[in-house]
Amino acid sequence: MKCNEINVRVRYQETDQMGIVYYSNYFVYFEMGRIEFLRNHGISYAEIEKENIFLAVAEAHCKYRAPAMFDDLLVIKTCLSKMKHARIEFCYEIRRNNEEKLIAEGTTLLACLDINRKPMAIPEKVKNALM
Amino acid sequence: MKCNEINVRVRYQETDQMGIVYYSNYFVYFEMGRIEFLRNHGISYAEIEKENIFLAVAEAHCKYRAPAMFDDLLVIKTCLSKMKHARIEFCYEIRRNNEEKLIAEGTTLLACLDINRKPMAIPEKVKNALM
Amino acid sequence: MKCNEINVRVRYQETDQMGIVYYSNYFVYFEMGRIEFLRNHGISYAEIEKENIFLAVAEAHCKYRAPAMFDDLLVIKTCLSKMKHARIEFCYEIRRNNEEKLIAEGTTLLACLDINRKPMAIPEKVKNALM
Amino acid sequence: MKCNEINVRVRYQETDQMGIVYYSNYFVYFEMGRIEFLRNHGISYAEIEKENIFLAVAEAHCKYRAPAMFDDLLVIKTCLSKMKHARIEFCYEIRRNNEEKLIAEGTTLLACLDINRKPMAIPEKVKNALM
Numbered sequence: 284m285k286c287n288e289i290n291v292r293v294r295y296q297e298t299d300q301m302g303i304v305y306y307s308n309y310f311v312y313f314e315m316g317r318i319e320f321l322r323n324h325g326i327s328y329a330e331i332e333k334e335n336i337f338l339a340v341a342e343a344h345c346k347y348r349a350p351a352m353f354d355d356l357l358v359i360k361t362c363l364s365k366m367k368h369a370r371i372e373f374c375y376e377i378r379r380n381n382e383e384k385l386i387a388e389g390t391t392l393l394a395c396l397d398i399n400r401k402p403m404a405i406p407e408k409v410k411n412a413l414m
Numbered sequence: 415m416k417c418n419e420i421n422v423r424v425r426y427q428e429t430d431q432m433g434i435v436y437y438s439n440y441f442v443y444f445e446m447g448r449i450e451f452l453r454n455h456g457i458s459y460a461e462i463e464k465e466n467i468f469l470a471v472a473e474a475h476c477k478y479r480a481p482a483m484f485d486d487l488l489v490i491k492t493c494l495s496k497m498k499h500a501r502i503e504f505c506y507e508i509r510r511n512n513e514e515k516l517i518a519e520g521t522t523l524l525a526c527l528d529i530n531r532k533p534m535a536i537p538e539k540v541k542n543a544l545m
Numbered sequence: 546m547k548c549n550e551i552n553v554r555v556r557y558q559e560t561d562q563m564g565i566v567y568y569s570n571y572f573v574y575f576e577m578g579r580i581e582f583l584r585n586h587g588i589s590y591a592e593i594e595k596e597n598i599f600l601a602v603a604e605a606h607c608k609y610r611a612p613a614m615f616d617d618l619l620v621i622k623t624c625l626s627k628m629k630h631a632r633i634e635f636c637y638e639i640r641r642n643n644e645e646k647l648i649a650e651g652t653t654l655l656a657c658l659d660i661n662r663k664p665m666a667i668p669e670k671v672k673n674a675l676m
Numbered sequence: 677m678k679c680n681e682i683n684v685r686v687r688y689q690e691t692d693q694m695g696i697v698y699y700s701n702y703f704v705y706f707e708m709g710r711i712e713f714l715r716n717h718g719i720s721y722a723e724i725e726k727e728n729i730f731l732a733v734a735e736a737h738c739k740y741r742a743p744a745m746f747d748d749l750l751v752i753k754t755c756l757s758k759m760k761h762a763r764i765e766f767c768y769e770i771r772r773n774n775e776e777k778l779i780a781e782g783t784t785l786l787a788c789l790d791i792n793r794k795p796m797a798i799p800e801k802v803k804n805a806l807m
Contacts, residue, residue: 307441329747460616569703
């Protein structure tokens with residue numbers, strides 16, 4: 284399975300009054316992970332949107348194992364777990380830098396859409412880059 | 415199954431450059447739904463946190479069926495789907511006001527935690543209010 | 546001066562670990578206030594964007610007088626303070642419902658832009674509706 | 677004037693349907709800039725909060741010169757512009773990496789608060805580190 288890692292420093296804005304990272308922010312970290320995964324495989328998501336290829340989230344899931352805190356340096360591990368005709372699934376694991384303990388893990392299923400938000404086959408150049 | 419509905423107007427801030435509501439925001443709508451579900455059953459979540467009872471998200475899931483747009487008036491339907499010793503599961507459906515079509519549906523599993531973030535039994539007064 | 550008031554319930558997501566509303570969120574409340582101000586004067590901002598009229602923020606300012614908390618019911622008062630050829634200034638005051646004490650006050654200067662993000666005169670129909 | 681620079685990659689989540697970074701997000705970038713400015717001068721803001729020293733925003737201002745876009749690599753320049761008994765002012769400039777053109781500039785005034793949110797003198801160790 285192809286994987287990729289990025290570091291993200293937790294922002295004050297991302298905490299809530301429980302003193303931990305608010306739960307929806309993990310999905311933002313996931314998005315950052317997959318953007319860099321794509322870049323790492325030669326695909327600029329900013330560029331492919333300009334060619335009217337959109338990867339829209341069809342499904343998202345996260346399990347929260349332990350809280351992340353303000354100023355934590357997180358490692359977001361992103362792996363390509365499935366690729367079908369018109370859909371790509373990524374899975375993610377989030378840890379603190381240099382720690383084994385899992386903070387969160389999740390998946391997102393992305394649908395490839397055209398300019399009219401209709402499903403389309405993943406273009407060959409994207410497929411080839413990711414395989 | 416006990417259910418509750420609230421209206422949420424989509425904010426400009428919640429859209430992204432795809433012209434639709436960014437995917438993590440649905441989890442914020444879910445949270446608003448469950449806060450009002452609790453209030454509707456006599457429980458102010460703000461108050462119970464002051465008594466050192468915390469409901470932290472342990473797992474979250476969402477299926478995106480159709481995009482929500484800026485200025486849409488959404489209906490967030492929140493239902494209590496399971497209640498165990500120390501965990502509560504809510505499920506959600508999001509539609510545009512007066513439309514049948516599902517925009518998104520999801521679930522969140524909440525763990526009841528004490529001031530030290532240790533799991534605790536859901537207090538009787540909360541349990542009784544919700545049953 | 547023309548003014549308008551809306552209510553906003555503080556979301557858990559909007560708090561930070563200081564236990565208060567994170568400072569950038571007041572600008573989101575300001576935006577909600579001006580969208581409803583416009584609607585109140587017969588202008589749907591969603592509609593005018595479809596006609597390629599954009600109101601982009603050129604300058605924003607906020608003074609924080611007292612903290613807003615989770616679950617507070619806020620009143621956002623929005624007033625049109627200036628309207629020039631291509632610019633509109635709104636000013637805002639935020640209070641808790643039924644309280645005199647000011648929580649925050651601010652201004653935003655909006656520039657009217659065309660589809661190419663070039664400044665344009667505020668269309669007559671917008672001007673007339675707001676005057 | 678003491679200054680500091682950090683890089684921030686624009687997240688998809690930070691864009692809005694105008695296709696540019698939503699205006700309140702610049703204040704989040706400012707916060708990131710000042711956290712790293714402090715760290716650069718030997719102060720971990722996470723640590724000083726644990727010692728019950730809080731820097732709360734009392735006033736914030738931003739001028740938007742040009743839009744930032746998804747995936748832009750921004751440079752946030754943070755300078756300490758004033759330090760008084762109980763208040764610190766930072767000013768900021770945001771540019772695209774390797775570009776002269778200003779995207780946004782702003783200021784934030786921070787009040788030093790104790791655990792009860794009462795103003796307190798900036799502790800000597802903070803003052804000395806920043807001077």
